[in-house]
Amino acid sequence: MESPAPESQTKPSLSRHVLFCLLPHSLFIMLALGVWGGGWWLLLPIVFLQVALPLLDWVTGWQDDAHFDKSEFSAGHLALLHWNTRLYALFYMASVVWLAMSLDRFNAMEIGILIASASLLGGIGFGAAHELLHGKDALDQITQRLLTTFLFYPHYKLIHIRSHHVHAGTDQDENTAWMNESIYSYIFRTIPGSMIRCWKMEARRCNGEGLLKNKMLIYALGQVALLIGLFLVSGPNGTLFYLAHILGAHIVLESVNYIQHYGLMRQKTDGEYEKTGPEHSWDTYHFFSSYITYRVGHHSYHHIAVKPYYLLDPEPEAPKLPVGYFWAIAMVLLPPWWRHVINPKLNAAAAPAA
Numbered sequence: 001m002e003s004p005a006p007e008s009q010t011k012p013s014l015s016r017h018v019l020f021c022l023l024p025h026s027l028f029i030m031l032a033l034g035v036w037g038g039g040w041w042l043l044l045p046i047v048f049l050q051v052a053l054p055l056l057d058w059v060t061g062w063q064d065d066a067h068f069d070k071s072e073f074s075a076g077h078l079a080l081l082h083w084n085t086r087l088y089a090l091f092y093m094a095s096v097v098w099l100a101m102s103l104d105r106f107n108a109m110e111i112g113i114l115i116a117s118a119s120l121l122g123g124i125g126f127g128a129a130h131e132l133l134h135g136k137d138a139l140d141q142i143t144q145r146l147l148t149t150f151l152f153y154p155h156y157k158l159i160h161i162r163s164h165h166v167h168a169g170t171d172q173d174e175n176t177a178w179m180n181e182s183i184y185s186y187i188f189r190t191i192p193g194s195m196i197r198c199w200k201m202e203a204r205r206c207n208g209e210g211l212l213k214n215k216m217l218i219y220a221l222g223q224v225a226l227l228i229g230l231f232l233v234s235g236p237n238g239t240l241f242y243l244a245h246i247l248g249a250h251i252v253l254e255s256v257n258y259i260q261h262y263g264l265m266r267q268k269t270d271g272e273y274e275k276t277g278p279e280h281s282w283d284t285y286h287f288f289s290s291y292i293t294y295r296v297g298h299h300s301y302h303h304i305a306v307k308p309y310y311l312l313d314p315e316p317e318a319p320k321l322p323v324g325y326f327w328a329i330a331m332v333l334l335p336p337w338w339r340h341v342i343n344p345k346l347n348a349a350a351a352p353a354a
Contacts, residue, residue, distance in 0.1 A: 062287035100238030119248025154219035179263035278315035289324025
């Protein structure tokens, strides 16, 4: 189901843009309301992300396609937008730890709902981590290191910057999905493939300088320490809750990674790949779904300009998804449905180059 064609609209105000950039934090309010109400109220974050936001996208037809220059933002705006991702990371980690320590408050059905909710919050946490790992501030790097370790993906920065940004849209990139490859085949290829590539990159970088120089070994020790700490504060059930939500969060992450470059391969001429362009990423500017995910739908511009989430521009030449990410994820989990909707668009996008 495609959203109605957006009506032409004037550029939204800067204040509205900044306000909607804070939208991810509404999820913690809904989670708190769900915990307070108990029972089916715990579905609030899930219903908001999977039903309410996509319906708002479809009904309004609004697009997150305005251009803003950094010079338009005040120092206060910039500070708020930088703390936006840092605070999301802290609220998310604190929420999951508290839930893991408080499982005796909930019945089995409620715990199942909380795992699903925490998984979605973790999926958006990867969006925050993505912003932080590109940040130049030392506090951003400290926060992303804590967050990616907590998300059980401490090598996220390593694989993303040293591999994905170099090889996106080629067979050398574990994070690029091939045409007609299912999400399930992709997950079993990309997760071990990314880890193996990171171990190899670190082995080459260290070049016999000692194991303690290898970041992947340090990351692995950090994950062991994390699990021991969680076990001590939340017990075996809390640790299992944490691991279950991490599994769900990784499914969200890998579904987004799968979508972003699905089938959009760079051409190779005389042994050299063409430069990455807007035509090598799927974009989606569906308004509410865009802001709740730190605007990850502006993926083509991110590869071209690598600017902060609040400065990402639309790219007219990028192929467009018919829906926002949360409905797109539902589509990829049913591969025949995904191929039925996207493959014709992929063929149409490739036609001008043929």
